[in-house]
Amino acid sequence: MENYQMFFPCPSTGQSSYPLIPNYSTNMGSFNAFQDFQGESSNGTSFLGLRTENHVPKRAEVKQISHNRSSFSGDIETDQVKPGKKKGQLKKIRKPRYAFQTRTQVDILDDGYRWRKYGQKAVKNNKFPRSYYRCTYQGCNVKKQVQRLTKDEGIVVTTYEGAHNHSIEKQSDTFEHILSQMQIYTPF
DNA sequence: CGAGTTTGACCAGCGC
DNA sequence: GCGCTGGTCAAACTCG
Numbered sequence: 001m002e003n004y005q006m007f008f009p010c011p012s013t014g015q016s017s018y019p020l021i022p023n024y025s026t027n028m029g030s031f032n033a034f035q036d037f038q039g040e041s042s043n044g045t046s047f048l049g050l051r052t053e054n055h056v057p058k059r060a061e062v063k064q065i066s067h068n069r070s071s072f073s074g075d076i077e078t079d080q081v082k083p084g085k086k087k088g089q090l091k092k093i094r095k096p097r098y099a100f101q102t103r104t105q106v107d108i109l110d111d112g113y114r115w116r117k118y119g120q121k122a123v124k125n126n127k128f129p130r131s132y133y134r135c136t137y138q139g140c141n142v143k144k145q146v147q148r149l150t151k152d153e154g155i156v157v158t159t160y161e162g163a164h165n166h167s168i169e170k171q172s173d174t175f176e177h178i179l180s181q182m183q184i185y186t187p188f
Numbered sequence: 189c190g191a192g193t194t195t196g197a198c199c200a201g202c203g204c
Numbered sequence: 205g206c207g208c209t210g211g212t213c214a215a216a217c218t219c220g
Contacts, residue, residue: 117193119212132211136191145211 099159112168115144126150137166
């Protein structure tokens with residue numbers, strides 16, 4: 001999970017610092033738009049690794065997928081959700097996850113949604129903790145994990161789980177900047 | 189005072 | 205079976 005590769009080369013500079021953010025558009029109501037990116041777009045931009053099949057990878061399998069790919073734009077984990085502390089709760093299917101890396105000095109990307117932090121864990125082989133956030137919008141179950149890489153402290157890995165069922169609550173300047181970058185890669 | 193953060197504890201899955 | 209690890213909970217705390 002810690003090995004998602006989500007960088008894309010800039011068409012003009014060739015530098016790889018372009019984040020891809022799901023569901024970030026005034027008219028993107030869900031991750032579906034992001035899923036549309038999968039495969040190869042008409043302008044030659046590759047969006048590898050975004051898959052929607054219901055394959056349920058085991059933990060080791062996920063690691064292997066990550067290690068064997070030189071680049072891919074995300075992966076979907078459909079693990080079963082852990083019921084947490086509540087006993088007797090039925091297992092749920094884990095929602096698809098989308099990960100991307102962003103080269104930034106700030107840990108929290110202002111993506112326009114309101115997030116509530118519900119946990120932080122020290123992660124093996126990483127000196128930076130992983131933070132767990134939930135969307136605070138009523139009825140919206142989207143979660144995200146934020147983690148800075150040990151190998152490259154400038155890179156923040158954000159993993160989204162689920163799809164927002166509401167629109168962006170605020171449009172931030174920083175996010176507009178990211179959005180403007182994204183549009184370079186959208187096939188429409 | 190409400191919303192968000194911190195943090196230790198708890199739980200379940202997985203590998204050995 | 206046991207220990208490790210990731211994920212979640214919830215009480216206490218902070219902040220605006």
